[in-house]
Amino acid sequence: QTELPTPAPTMLQKSKVKVLLVVVAVQFAVIVLFFQLQSHRQSPSAEEEPEARLHVLVLSSWRSGSSFVGQLFSQHPDVFYLMEPAWHVWEALSQGSAAVLHMAVRDLVRSVFLCDMDVFDAYMGPGSRKQSILFQWPVSRALCSPPACGAFQRDDIIDEDACRSSCNQEPFAEVAEACRSYSHVAVKEVRFFNLRVLYPLLTDPSLDLRVVHLVRDPRAVFRSREGTIGDLMRDTRIVLGQQWESSKEQDRHYRLMEAVCQSHREIFEAAQALPASLRSRYLLLRYEDLARAPLAQVSRLYNFTGLHFLPRLQQWVHNVTRGRGLGQHPFHTNARSALNVSQAWRWSLPYEKVARLQDICKEAMALLGYRPVLSEREQGNRSLDLLTTMRPLQPSGPGP
Numbered sequence: 001q002t003e004l005p006t007p008a009p010t011m012l013q014k015s016k017v018k019v020l021l022v023v024v025a026v027q028f029a030v031i032v033l034f035f036q037l038q039s040h041r042q043s044p045s046a047e048e049e050p051e052a053r054l055h056v057l058v059l060s061s062w063r064s065g066s067s068f069v070g071q072l073f074s075q076h077p078d079v080f081y082l083m084e085p086a087w088h089v090w091e092a093l094s095q096g097s098a099a100v101l102h103m104a105v106r107d108l109v110r111s112v113f114l115c116d117m118d119v120f121d122a123y124m125g126p127g128s129r130k131q132s133i134l135f136q137w138p139v140s141r142a143l144c145s146p147p148a149c150g151a152f153q154r155d156d157i158i159d160e161d162a163c164r165s166s167c168n169q170e171p172f173a174e175v176a177e178a179c180r181s182y183s184h185v186a187v188k189e190v191r192f193f194n195l196r197v198l199y200p201l202l203t204d205p206s207l208d209l210r211v212v213h214l215v216r217d218p219r220a221v222f223r224s225r226e227g228t229i230g231d232l233m234r235d236t237r238i239v240l241g242q243q244w245e246s247s248k249e250q251d252r253h254y255r256l257m258e259a260v261c262q263s264h265r266e267i268f269e270a271a272q273a274l275p276a277s278l279r280s281r282y283l284l285l286r287y288e289d290l291a292r293a294p295l296a297q298v299s300r301l302y303n304f305t306g307l308h309f310l311p312r313l314q315q316w317v318h319n320v321t322r323g324r325g326l327g328q329h330p331f332h333t334n335a336r337s338a339l340n341v342s343q344a345w346r347w348s349l350p351y352e353k354v355a356r357l358q359d360i361c362k363e364a365m366a367l368l369g370y371r372p373v374l375s376e377r378e379q380g381n382r383s384l385d386l387l388t389t390m391r392p393l394q395p396s397g398p399g400p
């Protein structure tokens, strides 16, 4: 039997192998086609939502004109704006200190930049909610116009009070939908106290961040805060952390100013130390420069953030900085006197307080170009200009 020759593969067997190969090939082709179709089906929605959005963080402190700067972004028809979304973090975690809450604040701001509004779930009660649950929502023009609300047009200049009465029933889901429909997302925050905590956002490949650092003469901030100590008490306690308990009541105001001045100094110095590619993402803006030359400064601000200074917005800025237009305009003062108001501390603060504050804030003041007064006489001398030009280390915009 062993002699029996093993039969050579017959024609029939050969053709079976061919058929098998063809079947395998066809199956392979079908699978490839299937995956191609799948990925094709996904691509239109990816095109709907280009990830080329630009993100603007207005980094400031209380009473520094940041509401006005926030409005400059909010009223621009290309910008989705939220004012102080991290208010919700401090509200929910008010036992924490600013340093401890930094990370939570940063993560919330990052999610807002990415239009992921589910992040607010952590800080709000469960259940369905309306967009009106957001802190200061009617100052956001985007939440007062389509797709969030049909009561106004996207390119209207929208007044906060008019929006509050017309758009307060819109569901919370509209916030994310509205956000996704804009090329720019801007956030104003007073709850960051150094630049280090923002490094991950500056280098995050899913973000294209611009930081606008808004500062104001600490003597004017001090005076402006004096009338509002009650309102800002909780925030002051969070800023001071453990220092709150160990400070005498009359010293807390100075301690807070110390923290504010120190944070402005740290942010400014850290920005100068950034590598050139990141330094061009930082812009310093002084409130006083804005009050002196609003159109020029707004133009600089828009250019830095890639926004066009539309003629209608130029008219609006002209109006609100001269006390016309919106009834309760953003400088919260008869605007011709915005400058006068920024000098009001000179005749309403006693020199001893001014001297103490200047001592606490001297490094920050020297760095940012605020000249100290050396006597009561200098303080009262209105022809003495206390704003000096900045040292030339200030980058002027998107550099090379």
Ligand SMILES: *[C@@H]1O[C@H](CO)[C@@H](O)[C@H](O)[C@H]1NC(C)=O
Binding pocket: 302, 303, 304, 306, 307, 308, 309
């Ligand atoms: C910003 O200014 C530069 C230089 O003046 C100019 O080329 C650019 O078009 C401006 N960008 C916008 C958005 O206006």
Ligand SMILES: *[C@@H]1O[C@H](CO)[C@@H](O)[C@H](O)[C@H]1NC(C)=O
Binding pocket: 157, 312, 313, 315, 316, 319, 324, 325, 326
């Ligand atoms: C600016 O003020 C003028 C005169 O009061 C007014 O007619 C105009 O509508 C205002 N424009 C804007 C954009 O606020």
Ligand SMILES: *[C@@H]1O[C@H](CO)[C@@H](O)[C@H](O)[C@H]1NC(C)=O
Binding pocket: 337, 340
């Ligand atoms: C500035 O304010 C002071 C004090 O309220 C007032 O006496 C002065 O006349 C004002 N000056 C201008 C130009 O409005």
Ligand SMILES: *[C@@H]1O[C@H](CO)[C@@H](O)[C@H](O)[C@H]1NC(C)=O
Binding pocket: 377, 381, 382, 383, 384
């Ligand atoms: C006020 O300041 C100006 C500018 O430095 C100076 O020329 C003037 O002498 C000062 N006036 C008084 C009364 O000190």
